[in-house]
Amino acid sequence: MSLRDLANPHIRELEPYRGGRPIEEVERELGIANVIKLASNECPLGPSPRVVATIEAAAANLNRYPDGNCHYLRQELATRLEVAPENLCFGCGSDELLGLLSKIFLGPGDEAVFAWPSFAMYPVVVHGMGASPIEVALDADLGTNVERLAAAVTPRTRLLFLANPNNPTGTSIGTAAFAALLEAVPERVVIVADEAYYEFVRRPDFPESLRCFEQRPSLIVLRSFSKAYGLAGLRIGYGVGHPEMIDLLDRARQPFNVSSIAEAAAREALRDTDHAGRIQDLNRRGLAQLEQGFEALGLGYARSDANFVLLELGERVAAIHDGLLGAGVITRRMNAFGLGESLRVTVGLPEENERFLKALGRELSH
Ligand SMILES: Cc1ncc(COP(=O)(O)O)c(C=O)c1O
Known part of the structure; x- marks a missing residue:
């Protein structure tokens, strides 16, 4: 054996x-x-030299557990994003949040829909829960086809991952396509708008996804400090969603999933505009x-x-x-x-x- x-x-x-x-x-x-x-x-x-100095200073308190609620980062990021503090959940990179969402919503026999090619972690987290990934081909011009994504939803679908912008193509969908997706996908399916590259977007009509989860609690937006803040090695990302969604993530996560160093560094990274x-x-x-x-x-x-x-x-x-x-x-x-x-x-x-x-x-x- x-x-x-x-x-x-x-x-x-x-x-x-x-x-x-x-x-x-x-x-x-x-x-x-x-x-x-x-x-x-x-x-x-x-990383910002100010962030490096903050990390050095925060190291002196490593004998203590972190603040499991990331209180100060939560307040500051909420103000920045114009959302309420209870709309935020933090993770060890947005990767962790992808895994937690799968843990919360998927089990054997369930399906998760996403465009393909897309972020390589989607099939990993879906298989990890014994669920089935349903891959929907991109258009010939490598754009994400929201009609086909919505059409791939079945009674077994519990999650839909939308990388916007998409990795590895860099392509994105705009406001109209995003609205069409929210309209076409039933509310019982959780839509994960994975916006790890949000800060680099060039198109003027990028969806204002943070303004949509009030009406649709089964939408969560994921963003990251890895890319646009140069903190990939630190591992911190966040989710923005309805308080009910955040409550589920809080139940599923480990109590200290973000280190005190990561919280302090992310706060300073936000301030160093x-x-x-x-x-x-x-x-x-x-x-x-x-x-x-x-x-x-x-x-x-x-x-x-x-x-x-x-x-x-x-x-x-x-x-x-x-x-x-x-x-x-x-x-x-x-x-x-x-x-x-x-x-x-x-x-x-x-x-x-x-x-x-x-x-x-x-x-x-x-
Ligand atoms: C689309 C997408 N989502 C999420 C991630 C994960 O980012 P993080 O470093 O926040 O875990 C990546 C990283 O490459 C990505 O390309």
Whole structure:
């Protein structure tokens, strides 16, 4: 008998999430230095120096348990978002909240609907509860098709994940499509509007999802400090929803799921609006730089509302990816997402984008 035989079958069969390769691993393996990572949709700028100083100061109190309610962060974020404090729930990254929502609403035999390709954690959290993921193909232009999402709902559907903007395509849906989705999906289905890249959105008609959960308590909006605040390593995200939804999340979560360091850092990150503005500005300019570069190289790409771009490279994608790696640029292949001819590249610092575009140009000219 192996230990695996003792495990729940749906855990045993789970495909673990595979992240981008760490810089150190690539440097060690290829025997090269100065590798840059444009593979995991991380912020290329370090955290705000004010946040780093806050973390250092908060470290002196690590003998104490955190405030399990994140009282001060809750007050400050509620004011910022113009919601009530009881509309907020915090988590160890928005990843944790995705897992908690699955734990609350899914069980064996249930279904969760989402567009595909989309965020790789959706099938993981759904399978983790012994439920069935129902994947709905994106449109040919890689947009999320809300009519097809709604049509995939069955009596067994309990959850619907909407990554907006979507990862790995960077595409988003606007106000009209969002309203159509809320209208078409029955209220007994919980809609999770996963807005991890919200702060980078460029389209003017992005849905005001925070103004919708009053009317529809079965809608929850997830956001993150990982991307636009450069705090991916700290692990803090939040959910905004109806107090009844927040109450369920509070019951399902661990009492101290957000560390005292993470709470203090997130508060300071919110206050340092200059740094947040720098990150957004860097991303806006970086997207333009990449788009210009791709157009000069005659490459197709999806217009992105996030901090990465999905690039179409055709049959030579594997060789190009490996060539880039050899030149010290880590990007992400998308074959696991059914996008076998695409590469996803995260917006880097201007000099990193430049280095990537030059290396890409060299690979294409071979
Ligand atoms: C669409 C989407 N949702 C959620 C997450 C998770 O973010 P966090 O770091 O807050 O767990 C990611 C991370 O890449 C993402 O792409």
